[in-house]
Amino acid sequence: MASIKELPTRPATRFERIGAHTHIKGLGLDENLKAVRIKDGMVGQERAREAAGLVVQMIKEGKLSGKTVIFAGPPGTGKTAIAVAISKELGENVPFIQMSGSEIYSSERKKTEILIEAIRKCIGVEIHEMRKVYEGELTSMDIKTASHPYNPYQKVPESIRLTLKTQDEEKTIEAGSTIAQQVIQENISEGYIIQIDAETGRVVNLGVSMESTKGQTYDIDTRKKIPRPQGKVLKEKEFVYTLTLAGMDEINARQRMGGGIFSLFMGGAQTKEIDTEIRTAVDEAVKKMVDEEKAFIHPGVLFIDDSHLLDLEAFSFLGRAIESELVPIIILATNRGVTTIRGTDVKSPMGFPLDLVDRSVIIGTEDYDADSIREILKTRSKEEKIDIKENALEKITEVGAKTSLRYSVQLLSLAAQNAKSAKRKDVTVKDVERVSNLFMDVSEATQHLKKYDDKMMVH
Ligand SMILES: Nc1ncnc2c1ncn2[C@@H]1O[C@H](COP(=O)(O)OP(=O)(O)OP(=O)(O)O)[C@@H](O)[C@H]1O
Numbered sequence: 001m002a003s004i005k006e007l008p009t010r011p012a013t014r015f016e017r018i019g020a021h022t023h024i025k026g027l028g029l030d031e032n033l034k035a036v037r038i039k040d041g042m043v044g045q046e047r048a049r050e051a052a053g054l055v056v057q058m059i060k061e062g063k064l065s066g067k068t069v070i071f072a073g074p075p076g077t078g079k080t081a082i083a084v085a086i087s088k089e090l091g092e093n094v095p096f097i098q099m100s101g102s103e104i105y106s107s108e109r110k111k112t113e114i115l116i117e118a119i120r121k122c123i124g125v126e127i128h129e130m131r132k133v134y135e136g137e138l139t140s141m142d143i144k145t146a147s148h149p150y151n152p153y154q155k156v157p158e159s160i161r162l163t164l165k166t167q168d169e170e171k172t173i174e175a176g177s178t179i180a181q182q183v184i185q186e187n188i189s190e191g192y193i194i195q196i197d198a199e200t201g202r203v204v205n206l207g208v209s210m211e212s213t214k215g216q217t218y219d220i221d222t223r224k225k226i227p228r229p230q231g232k233v234l235k236e237k238e239f240v241y242t243l244t245l246a247g248m249d250e251i252n253a254r255q256r257m258g259g260g261i262f263s264l265f266m267g268g269a270q271t272k273e274i275d276t277e278i279r280t281a282v283d284e285a286v287k288k289m290v291d292e293e294k295a296f297i298h299p300g301v302l303f304i305d306d307s308h309l310l311d312l313e314a315f316s317f318l319g320r321a322i323e324s325e326l327v328p329i330i331i332l333a334t335n336r337g338v339t340t341i342r343g344t345d346v347k348s349p350m351g352f353p354l355d356l357v358d359r360s361v362i363i364g365t366e367d368y369d370a371d372s373i374r375e376i377l378k379t380r381s382k383e384e385k386i387d388i389k390e391n392a393l394e395k396i397t398e399v400g401a402k403t404s405l406r407y408s409v410q411l412l413s414l415a416a417q418n419a420k421s422a423k424r425k426d427v428t429v430k431d432v433e434r435v436s437n438l439f440m441d442v443s444e445a446t447q448h449l450k451k452y453d454d455k456m457m458v459h
């Protein structure tokens with residue numbers, strides 16, 4: 001007998017990723033855009049959340065493009081959390097790009113190039129296009145083959161004759177080798193409803209016709225069944241698709257490079273940077289389409305976290321970009337007070353140039369009191385599926401109020417891990433005490449470093 005061993009099926013263990021902001025589901029506002037103290041994973045910070053609510057409403061109505069919003073406040077007060085909530089509130093159709101100020105420093109690309117690309121990724125263009133297509137159920141087809149020019153023993157499709165049928169008409173068309181190849185590749189045969197773009201020759205397989213003999217058999221079949229189309233075989237149809245400006249730049253750049261072969265062999269575009277010329281051409285084309293009501297712009301959001309890391313060059317570029325026509329809403333977040341603008345020795349609020357601050361609306365975030373910290377910790381323990389005893393929660397809250405919200409959130413996970421390693425289900429005060437003995441908060445760390453000041457390495 002063959003030695004076949006049956007292995008037990010492995011239980012599906014799912015790797016759950018819990019990030020710093022996974023508990024944030026939205027801004028937690030009511031229908032009048034008033035903040036509910038605890039909602040959608042958000043706790044407190046009402047003023048900033050309500051301000052963010054107004055911003056979201058204006059973005060949705062397309063009124064805020066080219067504006068800048070600054071989140072300013074001490075570390076760990078929810079600036080990034082509120083920005084994440086904004087992206088949740090906006091939904092999937094509004095592009096939301098998140099980057100950190102540090103991302104502009106790359107040795108391969110110019111800073112402004114990185115910013116331009118980010119800006120263009122945030123602008124959605126909904127294009128409505130009328131295209132001439134042949135559409136109908138394939139009732140008969142005939143492929144003519146010829147010998148391959150380099151290999152006479154191999155046959156290649158040379159042309160194809162197709163008969164397409166709608167409810168009202170039947171038409172036979174003849175096409176060349178590219179269409180014939182697509183039909184073979186897509187496994188298209190009689191009974192399918194297909195669509196051929198009259199200009200580009202792209203063939204799309206829409207599904208099986210319900211009226212065909214194929215559509216009427218009861219085989220187990222995953223192919224979509226659709227009714228035979230009405231009207232003429234050759235018709236104009238409206239197609240709607242949404243691209244971003246960055247996506248359009250890339251398509252254009254690839255086409256200019258001669259496309260095909262490069263992208264086939266090298267696996268995609270070769271350019272690290274896209275020519276200004278291409279961008280201008282794309283902008284022109286988009287503006288023209290918007291004027292003709294063939295395209296609609298959906299400005300999204302570019303969120304630059306830790307934006308005090310941008311330098312003067314980047315700020316002046318952003319300042320200029322804000323005033324051009326196709327720009328998203330720019331949200332900056334920083335925890336810096338009055339400090340020098342990077343790349344200069346000039347001091348300014350948040351380390352931003354004054355003219356940029358002047359053009360922006362500023363939303364401030366504030367430190368949390370013990371009550372808010374307790375509630376945020378509760379939300380986090382639910383998110384991380386941690387069972388915690390009431391007095392243990394109280395203990396971490398105390399630590400949080402003394403040190404910082406972030407530190408207490410970390411301590412919560414550590415205490416849970418400690419309980420787990422001791423094979424206990426609930427997190428108790430003992431767990432909290434143990435981990436706060438094992439780890440240090442900032443002030444403890446500072447004291448520790450001071451104590452060993454003369455023994456620490458300085459270079
Ligand atoms: N109001 C809130 N409700 C719920 N969770 C919050 C709230 N504020 C902050 N948090 C959570 O606390 C942690 C720290 O907040 P966050 O990272 O948003 O701070 P930040 O203001 O961006 O700080 P930094 O200036 O250091 O970047 C995160 O895990 C965040 O999700």
Ligand SMILES: [Mg+2]
Nearest residue numbers: 079080305333
């Ligand atoms: Mg942050």
